[in-house]
Amino acid sequence: MLGQGFVSAAAIAASVLFILSLGGLSNQEKAKRAVxxxxxxxxxxVFFTAFGPGIGGYGWLIPMVIIGAAAGTYLANKVEMTEMPQLVAALHSFVGLAAVFVAWSADLERRRVLAAQAADGVMQEFSAFAALVATKAPDELTFLQIEVVLGIFIGAVTFTGSVIAFGKLAGKVDGKPRQLPGGHLLNAGAAVLSLLLAVLYLNGAGFWTLILLAALAFFIGYHLIMGIGGADMPVVVSMLNxxxxxxxxxxxxTLSNDLLIVTGALVGSSGAILSYIMCKAMNRNFVNVILGGFGGSQGPAAEIEGEQVAIDASGVASALNDADSVVIVPGYGMAVAQAQSAVSDLVRKLRAAGKEVRFGIHPVAGRLPGHMNVLxxxxxxxxDIVLEMDEINDxxxxxxxxxxxxxxxxxxxxAQEDPNSPIAGMPVLRVWEAKQVFICKRGQGTGYSGIENPLFYKENSRMFYGDARESLNTLLPLVD
Known part of the structure; x- marks a missing residue:
């Protein structure tokens, strides 16, 4: 068993490492070290918390750590990069549900301590947390109850919201924004009832208040994320984080765990800042995205003129051979096809031929912040050839x-030409300004958000249909 001094020192060291990790992830070159x-x-x-003072029950703790580590290792080896966004959403749900269970357990321990003290003032068996509760003054117990309420409400919203986000990202739930009749009034009503239950609980009502509070928060999380359209899902993932x-x-x-407080605050604040930055990049109102129900049409969309014209690999290769400057814009379709290696091969071949090749990366390309940079x-x-939208748009x-x-x-x-578009005002990569645009796409579908794209019908655009990796592998031998 380790002393509290060791645990406190470890908490400081771990906090510093987490800060370095977050800082490094902002740079593509430092990302691996940051991980x-x-x-x-x-x-x-984990080590210093598990073996710190007042911790017991190792017969349960050690097997759970082993099972969790085994599950994490299995998922890390099994999950492809294309599935990373939905994995992140799923992991968020675990954090939320754990918060609900811990808060429930904390209140049950609080009630057990108060009942024992009221009976004879002595408890036969103290858990580490029960011993802590037994030393608290009445006003400190009130703060403990407030912490329990916050843990249950935020955790429950996170759990069901993350489950729905997982479903939308995995294609198991319709990506279009959908709400029950009543829309935001249902969310507001559930929030008011949650506040009422919290007040009742703080004034001595039974454990049933916390169960109903969790149920209402579960509904709010579900209904909020169901009301957010596919175009806003990258922001949703960051927000749930x-x-x-x-x-x-x-x-x-609640647990008087300094490391958990610091870590949670780091994740919470960084996720909120990232969500705000992404909303600015998409010309979205941060509050509107959080409240849900956005991403739908604002009116009749503009009619699209022209037709989609297909081109084969030889046509694309001919244009590339004649070009002096090439920009590649990757999206989620590249991730789905796992075409990043084929793209890299194409880049090396073009640069060897003396052509200027660069990448244009939109802040929300893919379904996860930084998704394309990682791939x-x-x-x-x-x-040095991977440029952000603002660096390359001109x-x-x-x-x-x-x-x-x-x-x-x-x-x-x-986004710039149709004020009625669901993405009206969103900054986009102005690829249509180039002399020739080739769109590598599986078919004529509208993409994840369900929004029609006039780019595909422009005179300087050609559709290079097929699986991205197969199409690029077909193209590579034809490029000089």
Whole structure:
């Protein structure tokens, strides 16, 4: 058993490692090292917490750690990068549900301590948490109850919201925004009832208040995320990440665990900041996205003129051979096809021929913040040719060829040309300004968000149909 001094020192060390991890993830070149900071930090946090003072029940604890580690290892080996967004959403749900269970357990222990003290003032068996509760003054117990309420409410919202986000990202739930009759009034009513139950609980009502509070919060999480459209799902994932952090912080206060408080606050604040940044990148109102029910049509969409014209690999290769400058815009379709290695091979071949090749990355490309950057880093694409939207948007007008691989919303001119579009005002990559645009796409579908894209019908655009990896592998031998 380790002393409290060791545990406190470990908490500081783990917190520093978590901060370094978050800071490194903002840079593509430092991302891998940053991940290791996080791994080591979490290992330190788990070890010193598990063997700290007042911790027991190792007959249960050790098997649970082994089972969890085995499940994590299995998932890490099994899950492809294309499935990472829905995996992240699923992990958020675990954090939320854990917060609910811990808060329920904390209140049951509080009631057990108070009952024993009222009976004879002595408890025969103290858990570490019960011993802590027994030393609290009445006002401190009130704060404990507030922490329990916050943990249950935020955790329950996080759980069901993350489950629905997982379903939408995995294609198991319709990506269109859907709400029950009553819309936001149902959410508001559930929130008011939750507040009423919290007041009743703080004034001595029974455990049933916490059960009903969790049920209402489960509904709010479900209904909020169901009301958010597919175009906003990257923001939703980031937002749920923030919720899971605040839930963890609330439980950290309940358990008097400084490391959990710090870690939860880091996750919560970084997730909130990232959500705000992404909303700005998509021209979305942060509060509107959080409240849900957005991403739908604002009126009749503009009619699209022209037709989609297909081109084969030889036609694309001919244009690339004649081009001096090429920009590649990757999207979720590249991830689905696992085409990043083929893209990297194409880049090396074009650069060897003396052509200028760069990447244009939209902040919300894919279904997870930074999704495309991670895939390109995995394929060993040089960091210096991967540019953000603001860095490359003005260069499209002087670009010979743009290759769009599996993108829809982030290259949709309707965002600037159609005020009734669901993505009206969203900053996009202006690929249509290039001399020629080739869109690598499986078929004529509208993409994940269900929004039609006028880019596909423009005179300088050609549709390069087929699986992205197969299409690029067909193209590679034809490029000089």
């Amino acid at each position: 290791w900071y996080g791994i080591v930090g979490m290992g330190v946090a 923030s919720y899971s952090g605040w839930a963890a912080a609330a439980i950290g206060f 390109l880093a995995e394929a060993k694409v040089p960091y 260069d499209f007008a002087s670009t010979d060829v743009v290759i769009v691989i599996g993108s829809n919303d982030i290259v949709n001119p309707a």
